[in-house]
Amino acid sequence: MSAPSSDVLSWLEKLIAIDTTSRDTNLPLIELVADHARSLGLSPQVFPTPDGAKANLLITVPDAQGRTDGGIMLSGHSDVVPTDGQAWTSDPYTLTERDGLLYGRGVTDMKGFDAVAINALAALVAQPLSTPVHVGLTHDEEVGCVGAQPFVDAMKAAGVLPDIVFVGEPTSMRMIRAHKSINLVEATFHGVPAHSSLTSSGVNAIEYAASxxxxWREQADRWRADGPFDEAYPVAYTTGSVNLFSGGNGVNIVPRAPR
Ligand SMILES: [Zn+2]
Known part of the structure; x- marks a missing residue:
């Protein structure tokens, strides 16, 4: 792999110097990049959070026909995880090179990718594109991808739906084409309490919950047996399990509700 260009390093240095720990604002970084896009004649779209403390950023380089829908998106997040309690041997917000490696908070995850994408804008503007190219920067990825959903909503509202998205998360330089999603379901059962000698007067919440x-166990077994399957995953089918369970009111009481 070739060394990054001095222009990319210059961008990385600037991005690293702005502390964008998720609990703090990312606006200085967003404004810096938006200003750069404006200087190239582009029209960046800044989508602030409801409280105005943070923002997502969308930069679109239209194709040669001026089209902005579809195309390719380079997607990164602007925030970084905290350095609290970590033993750094150099300032985490000063890009530092040692033995051919770059150190700084977010160099890998993922301001390195951000710097490459931002730096590419000038070259993209300078040539007629056969398809639009978008650069997106989100807030609050590190605390649950909080910025991603409003970003997608804002892109939809702006009429920009890329055909392909490259997300520059660190993957040890391997291409990762998909990621399993997760769905969490919480169910609460409400019974009718009764003394355990009078079960016919009660409705047992735990017994209904057990059904x-x-x-759910049988559903998980069906997925394992019948798929759908995708052999690219270590576990090739959808998994399901019950991971938390609580309930009961007393050893001699038909349970009314979970604890
Ligand atoms: Zn990341």
Whole structure:
């Protein structure tokens, strides 16, 4: 792999110097990049959070026909994880080179990619493109991808739906084409309490909950047996399990509800 150009390093140095720990604002970084895009004659779109403390950024380089829909997106996040309690041997917000390696908070995850994408804008503007290219920067990825959904909504509202998105997360330089999603379901059962000598007067919440647990186990077994399958994953089918369970009111009481 060739060394990054001095222009990319210059961008990385600037991005690293702005502390964008997720708990703080990312606006100085967003404004810096938006100003750069404006200087290239582009029209960056800044989408602030409802409280105005942070923002997502969309930069579109239209194709030769002026088209902005579809195309390719280079997607990065602007925030970084905290350095609290970590033993750094150099200032985390000063890009530092030692033994051919670059050190700084977010160099790998993922201001390095951001710097490459931002630096590419000038070259993209300078030539007629056969398809639009977008650069996107989100806020609050490190605290649950909080910025991503409003970013997608804002892009939809702006009429920009890329055909392909490259997300520059660190993957040890391997191409990762997909990622399993997660769905969490919480169910609460409400029974009718009664003394355990009078079960016919009560409705047992735990027993009804157990039937849902059983159903869910069988559903997971069906996925394992019948798919759909994607052999690219270490576990090639959809998984499901019951991971938390609580309930009961007393050893001699038909349970009313979970604890
Ligand atoms: Zn990341």
């Amino acid at each position: 849902l647990v059983r159903y």
